[in-house]
Amino acid sequence: MKGKAMLWLLGTPLALVVAIFLYWQLRYPTHTYRFKLMVEVETPEGIKHGSSVYEVKARNVPNIFPQGASREWAVQGEAVAVDLPNGQTLFALMRTGALHGDMAGLSMSALHPSFNEDGGDIVGAAKALSLRLADEEPTLVSPTRTYSRYESGELVENTVNNYPTLITFKDLNDPASIVEVNPENPVAHIGEGYSINRITVQITDQDVTNTGILERLPQGPLTKEQTYTGEDAPELDLYFGKVQNLRVGMSLFSQGLNE
Numbered sequence: 001m002k003g004k005a006m007l008w009l010l011g012t013p014l015a016l017v018v019a020i021f022l023y024w025q026l027r028y029p030t031h032t033y034r035f036k037l038m039v040e041v042e043t044p045e046g047i048k049h050g051s052s053v054y055e056v057k058a059r060n061v062p063n064i065f066p067q068g069a070s071r072e073w074a075v076q077g078e079a080v081a082v083d084l085p086n087g088q089t090l091f092a093l094m095r096t097g098a099l100h101g102d103m104a105g106l107s108m109s110a111l112h113p114s115f116n117e118d119g120g121d122i123v124g125a126a127k128a129l130s131l132r133l134a135d136e137e138p139t140l141v142s143p144t145r146t147y148s149r150y151e152s153g154e155l156v157e158n159t160v161n162n163y164p165t166l167i168t169f170k171d172l173n174d175p176a177s178i179v180e181v182n183p184e185n186p187v188a189h190i191g192e193g194y195s196i197n198r199i200t201v202q203i204t205d206q207d208v209t210n211t212g213i214l215e216r217l218p219q220g221p222l223t224k225e226q227t228y229t230g231e232d233a234p235e236l237d238l239y240f241g242k243v244q245n246l247r248v249g250m251s252l253f254s255q256g257l258n259e
Helices: 002-027 103-111 122-130
Strands: 031-043 046-061 070-078 080-083 089-096 144-151 154-161 164-169 178-180 195-203 223-227 243-247
Touching (some): 031 122, 070 103, 089 103
Antiparallel strands (some): 031 046
């Protein structure tokens, strides 16, 4: 009897923990979906393309105080690499100009149009996309997006790049030779006859891409030059007009993968 009583006493707290865990999972589920991003480049030898499959997870995070509730999300995958006939590689990094600045925001903006209207509801969009079947046809990613904000008391519309950040290396053996490629005019960095044809996304059930992309990068800290343009009063900024070497993090090439 004592043994059974002891087992019961031990089992009760365990059952309570399991019950709480199950309630938590049902009340605050994690919504998951996968999508493929494809980058197509027009070259002198025709269309060249590269693609990558990403996984997005998002959920609400409760708090005993309503104002303390939050949302969290994560993206797993690696940058897209497009090998070009001139020997260069164009990389589409995991940083974008879309709302929230990442691949989650980029895919949601294109695949769930109300995402932008809802003010970027990551969890709501992830839930909707998690219920979708794999797409038969890809959806175009808009090159730009427009948003409004108040400047000096007036509501002003701003248009910014919406694509992933595009970069290439002048020399794949030199980690300091990164240059950012303007999607509207890539000729300056990848040559005549090259242009971005289109970038698309589509829901998929394929495995997350993991080719070991970091192994393709040059050894050493990745840096790129950038001229500092100052803030609202550049004449007061000591760094205005000076060239800086900015560190490029590996998380822009790969996230959530065991490489």
